[in-house]
Amino acid sequence: MDSSATTLILCPKLQLKNDRSSENDQVLVFDTTLFEKQPNLPTQFMWPHEDLPYGAQDELNDPPVDLKGFLNGNQESIDFAAAQIRTACLDHGFFQVINHGVDTNIVQGAHEKMDAFFNLPLTKKLSIKRKPGGLCGYSGAHADRFSSKLPWKETLSFTYKHANEPATGLDVVNYIKYGLGKEFEEAGYVYQKYCEAMKKLSVSILELLAISLGVDRSYYRKFFEDGRSVMRGNNYPPCREAGLTLGTGPHSDPNALTILHQDQVGGLEIFSDNKWRAIRPRPDAFVVNIGDTFMALSNGRYKSCLHRAVVNKEKVRRSLVFFVNPKEDKIVRPPQDLMQREEARKYPDFTWLDLQEFTQNHYRADTTTLQNFVQWLSSNKQTQP
Numbered sequence: 270m271d272s273s274a275t276t277l278i279l280c281p282k283l284q285l286k287n288d289r290s291s292e293n294d295q296v297l298v299f300d301t302t303l304f305e306k307q308p309n310l311p312t313q314f315m316w317p318h319e320d321l322p323y324g325a326q327d328e329l330n331d332p333p334v335d336l337k338g339f340l341n342g343n344q345e346s347i348d349f350a351a352a353q354i355r356t357a358c359l360d361h362g363f364f365q366v367i368n369h370g371v372d373t374n375i376v377q378g379a380h381e382k383m384d385a386f387f388n389l390p391l392t393k394k395l396s397i398k399r400k401p402g403g404l405c406g407y408s409g410a411h412a413d414r415f416s417s418k419l420p421w422k423e424t425l426s427f428t429y430k431h432a433n434e435p436a437t438g439l440d441v442v443n444y445i446k447y448g449l450g451k452e453f454e455e456a457g458y459v460y461q462k463y464c465e466a467m468k469k470l471s472v473s474i475l476e477l478l479a480i481s482l483g484v485d486r487s488y489y490r491k492f493f494e495d496g497r498s499v500m501r502g503n504n505y506p507p508c509r510e511a512g513l514t515l516g517t518g519p520h521s522d523p524n525a526l527t528i529l530h531q532d533q534v535g536g537l538e539i540f541s542d543n544k545w546r547a548i549r550p551r552p553d554a555f556v557v558n559i560g561d562t563f564m565a566l567s568n569g570r571y572k573s574c575l576h577r578a579v580v581n582k583e584k585v586r587r588s589l590v591f592f593v594n595p596k597e598d599k600i601v602r603p604p605q606d607l608m609q610r611e612e613a614r615k616y617p618d619f620t621w622l623d624l625q626e627f628t629q630n631h632y633r634a635d636t637t638t639l640q641n642f643v644q645w646l647s648s649n650k651q652t653q654p
């Protein structure tokens with residue numbers, strides 16, 4: 270297929286509960302070079318008025334959490350960082366970390382390799398296309414999954430199995446090498462290193478989250494030690510009609526924690542105090558979001574962060590995301606020492622596999638994924654023998 274050709278292809282589409290206008294099954298391919306030249310935004314990319322950004326947004330002004338003292342084992346700094354995290358997570362489920370110990374070359378390298386991937390011709394990117402129901406591979410605007418409110422972005426995702434020692438497995442390298450060819454092996458190593466650094470950072474964050482909730486410091490770290498996380502590169506091309514679309518619509522992440530690094534363009538916004546607030550990019554910081562799975566693990570104490578990504582009229586924007594997940598069959602339930610006497614459970618037991626199945630095959634993740642999932646789970650369990 271010529272990457273600059275008009276690209277409307279036919280392909281059967283999943284019918285997801287809250288994906289409304291799916292009466293035609295024509296799938297649109299996200300050819301950025303073509304869309305950038307088009308005078309009008311294709312209707313599939315238009316978002317409802319109430320979801321769209323209007324005017325300049327206020328910035329969120331929370332000070333970042335400094336991890337230096339935590340990493341040096343300084344008790345006063347640990348308590349201070351835990352208190353900051355507690356306030357942020359009770360309020361909106363979002364904070365940034367600095368002095369996190371991640372080598373800037375690793376971050377820079379991962380951005381460069383992702384940029385190079387997104388600059389490849391569409392045909393090459395499609396050679397590692399994400400399969401229906403799966404989480405890994407290249408996706409253009411999720412156009413083969415949804416028919417309306419398409420996100421103005423392309424993504425490349427792959428899984429990373431948490432291991433106790435770094436580089437015990439080369440799952441990322443192999444996925445990239447077999448999917449894209451031997452010449453991408455180096456990129457595979459760069460992404461693998463990035464995942465190892467993110468896994469290490471997630472351990473510190475999980476310890477601080479446990480301390481901040483007053484539970485055993487190692488509880489969450491251990492809960493996630495055999496997890497399989499997802500790394501994703503997001504590419505948001507410039508859009509002439511940026512005010513009519515979104516890079517990622519309003520949602521909370523279904524996974525447990527999200528650790529994100531955004532480039533200098535800006536576009537990430539979180540919902541706090543009844544307002545959308547812009548997150549000014551800081552190259553030295555990682556953004557951390559609480560996701561639905563951690564909200565359940567804290568028995569609803571910590572908020573799953575409501576956020577979105579807006580697109581830019583002139584500039585391409587890129588972000589690197591690490592979605593932290595538990596092992597697929599691990600039972601998600603809050604630790605006993607968090608539950609006060611007679612405190613009721615807010616959510617039933619579930620597994621990440623259940624929630625993954627729900628968001629991949631039955632429901633498009635949005636602002637109310639968790640509550641819809643709980644309903645789906647209870648009706649599904651009742652119908653099963």
Ligand SMILES: C=C1C[C@]23C[C@H]1CC[C@H]2[C@]1(C)CCC[C@@](C)(C(=O)O)[C@H]1[C@@H]3C(=O)O
Nearest residue numbers: 411420517520521522523524592625628634
């Ligand atoms: C389980 C997942 C579904 C998504 C990827 C991972 C974790 C985050 C989810 C997502 C980013 C939430 C917003 C909507 C979504 C469709 C997206 O815009 O990419 C979601 C991911 C997905 O299903 O691909």
Ligand SMILES: O=C(O)CCC(=O)C(=O)O
Nearest residue numbers: 503517531537578588590
């Ligand atoms: O790119 C961003 O800033 C946000 C992306 C996001 O929310 C996601 O991928 O889940």
Ligand SMILES: [Fe+2]
Nearest residue numbers: 520521522576
């Ligand atoms: Fe997100």
